[in-house]
Amino acid sequence: MKAPNDLPRIGMSSCLLGEPVRWDGGHKRDGYLVEGLAPFVEWVPVCPEVEMGLSVPREPIRIEEARGRLRLVGEGSGEDHGPRMKRFVADRLARLGQLDGYIFKANSPSCGPDHVKVHREGHVPTRTGQGFFASAVRKARPHLPVADEGELRDTARRENFIERVFAWRRVQLALGQRSSRSGLVAVFGAHELQLRAHDEKRALALGRRVRDSKSLSRGSYLDEIMGILARPRTRPAQAKVLRYVAAELKGVLAKEDRIELADAIEHYRTGRQPLLVPVTLLRHHVRVHGIEALQGQSFLEPDAGEQMLLNHA
Numbered sequence: 001m002k003a004p005n006d007l008p009r010i011g012m013s014s015c016l017l018g019e020p021v022r023w024d025g026g027h028k029r030d031g032y033l034v035e036g037l038a039p040f041v042e043w044v045p046v047c048p049e050v051e052m053g054l055s056v057p058r059e060p061i062r063i064e065e066a067r068g069r070l071r072l073v074g075e076g077s078g079e080d081h082g083p084r085m086k087r088f089v090a091d092r093l094a095r096l097g098q099l100d101g102y103i104f105k106a107n108s109p110s111c112g113p114d115h116v117k118v119h120r121e122g123h124v125p126t127r128t129g130q131g132f133f134a135s136a137v138r139k140a141r142p143h144l145p146v147a148d149e150g151e152l153r154d155t156a157r158r159e160n161f162i163e164r165v166f167a168w169r170r171v172q173l174a175l176g177q178r179s180s181r182s183g184l185v186a187v188f189g190a191h192e193l194q195l196r197a198h199d200e201k202r203a204l205a206l207g208r209r210v211r212d213s214k215s216l217s218r219g220s221y222l223d224e225i226m227g228i229l230a231r232p233r234t235r236p237a238q239a240k241v242l243r244y245v246a247a248e249l250k251g252v253l254a255k256e257d258r259i260e261l262a263d264a265i266e267h268y269r270t271g272r273q274p275l276l277v278p279v280t281l282l283r284h285h286v287r288v289h290g291i292e293a294l295q296g297q298s299f300l301e302p303d304a305g306e307q308m309l310l311n312h313a
């Protein structure tokens with residue numbers, strides 16, 4: 001097991017971890033997060049409402065909009081907690097430290113990352129928006145992988161979030177060591193196959209920009225990488241990348257190995273085998289035959305924790 005500081009650091013709404021911090025004194029413990037994800041990540045729990053000084057229990061609050069201004073209003077008292085939340089946010093954001101992802105409580109006026117009800121002053125909800133704290137986190141860290149617990153109940157979205165968290169961590173670590181253009185080229189090279197499995201056209205275009213352009217900013221580079229990864233992988237796209245790797249190995253493999261690989265890829269493409277089978281075979285051949293150009297590819301060699309989580313997503 002890795003030491004805690006080797007694990008991805010994930011911000012988390014405290015009530016999802018089972019802390020009794022909700023307005024009614026309860027919690028919203030999420031079994032998958034607490035039991036499934038916990039061994040592979042370090043949590044950074046935050047309850048904005050309690051940390052900014054509200055009591056447990058407390059009156060529920062909601063977002064109201066009046067004359068274009070958003071308020072965080074106590075449902076009974078009408079007290080506006082917005083200014084206090086804004087002061088808290090400025091301080092708490094500075095103390096969050098390095099994060100590799102954030103899992104928010106859905107629908108909360110403080111924590112909900114999207115689709116939170118916005119009421120017209122004293123009336124029914126008329127639109128949706130972002131919770132106050134979640135909105136500030138997203139503004140301050142625009143590339144950070146973010147999800148709510150509801151999204152993570154969907155297998156494909158869960159896999160995508162896990163993948164983005166680990167990729168974000170690798171990219172941050174690599175760019176922290178080498179932020180020059182050669183660092184960008186190296187990071188792209190290690191993720192090229194993974195990016196192609198998400199969106200081949202955009203990945204190849206990014207590769208050309210990274211290698212040719214002296215003016216690619218770190219911000220637009222991260223925009224592009226995280227944007228490509230946010231697009232879900234499909235079996236046909238992944239099978240295409242697998243076939244590409246198999247073709248690179250063609251000259252060094254015995255006939256029976258080539259047949260075994262082709263079968264494994266086809267069985268994966270048609271849903272009869274998990275991705276792990278052809279990836280494990282390819283990784284083995286890349287190592288045994290010392291194919292340097294394919295070594296260190298995140299597609300073939302994901303982080304051990306990432307691999308475990310994806311196997312059980």
Ligand code: SF4
Nearest residue numbers: 014015047105108111
């Ligand atoms: S949703 Fe956010 S503010 Fe509400 S109890 Fe959970 S952690 Fe606290």
